[in-house]
Amino acid sequence: MKRTNGLIRNTKRAILAAGAASVLAAAAGCLNYSNYPPEPGTTWINARDTASIREPMAKALKHVIEQDIADQTNLNLPADGALVAINIPGGIAPESYRWVAANAGGRAAPLSEGGSTAGLPIYHIGQVRIRGRDVRVDVLRPITGLEQNVSNPVYVGVEVWMEGSTGTRQIDRTRWREVGTLDAPELFTIESIEEAFTARTEPEAEEPAEGVDETPVEDSAENGG
Numbered sequence: 001m002k003r004t005n006g007l008i009r010n011t012k013r014a015i016l017a018a019g020a021a022s023v024l025a026a027a028a029g030c031l032n033y034s035n036y037p038p039e040p041g042t043t044w045i046n047a048r049d050t051a052s053i054r055e056p057m058a059k060a061l062k063h064v065i066e067q068d069i070a071d072q073t074n075l076n077l078p079a080d081g082a083l084v085a086i087n088i089p090g091g092i093a094p095e096s097y098r099w100v101a102a103n104a105g106g107r108a109a110p111l112s113e114g115g116s117t118a119g120l121p122i123y124h125i126g127q128v129r130i131r132g133r134d135v136r137v138d139v140l141r142p143i144t145g146l147e148q149n150v151s152n153p154v155y156v157g158v159e160v161w162m163e164g165s166t167g168t169r170q171i172d173r174t175r176w177r178e179v180g181t182l183d184a185p186e187l188f189t190i191e192s193i194e195e196a197f198t199a200r201t202e203p204e205a206e207e208p209a210e211g212v213d214e215t216p217v218e219d220s221a222e223n224g225g
Contacts (some may be wrong), residue, residue: 034130037089058103060137060160065106082109085117110190118150134161157182
């Protein structure tokens with residue numbers, strides 16, 4: 001009987017240990033399962049503005065842009081200034097937007113409402129999907145490549161697949177989509193990103209109650225009272 005009870009206790013411990021391990025594994029899986037921009041209705045954790053999202057965006061853009069630069073033979077590219085503009089989905093901090101541009105190669109600049117990116121070809125981030133050590137970034141590039149001042153360009157999607165953890169990810173392969181199968185996403189300029197970020201981080205001051213006199217009251221001690 002004692003031996004039977006011992007076996008039961010040991011079995012319970014094993015089940016509990018296995019259950020705890022499963023919970024930890026599931027939690028770890030959730031932390032490594034991200035979508036950017038967030039997918040409505042998903043039950044998994046959606047990506048926030050972190051290095052795990054910024055890094056693959058920059059690497060994917062750099063891979064596609066530098067390939068276009070290497071392939072071009074007929075364009076007289078300017079010696080200085082930005083060559084391309086990049087467009088990233090909303091929800092990111094302004095400094096993150098600038099960081100991605102600075103690390104995207106090809107003298108990339110964040111899309112701007114001013115004249116600094118006017119006429120430049122726009123390379124878009126469609127989405128980022130992280131599944132553990134596997135990452136897929138969808139980049140949309142104009143089929144006209146680096147050519148400037150093209151009205152209503154047609155885009156082609158490039159799936160850039162990476163493997164590894166943040167800081168060590170390496171591009172594994174690319175897959176080109178058919179021309180025109182992906183539409184260019186909504187445009188987010190650096191100015192609109194800054195405005196949205198300010199609205200999120202700096203709550204508006206409360207409006208004074210109606211009828212309340214806001215004239216500052218002087219301290220009676222300073223008036224000899």
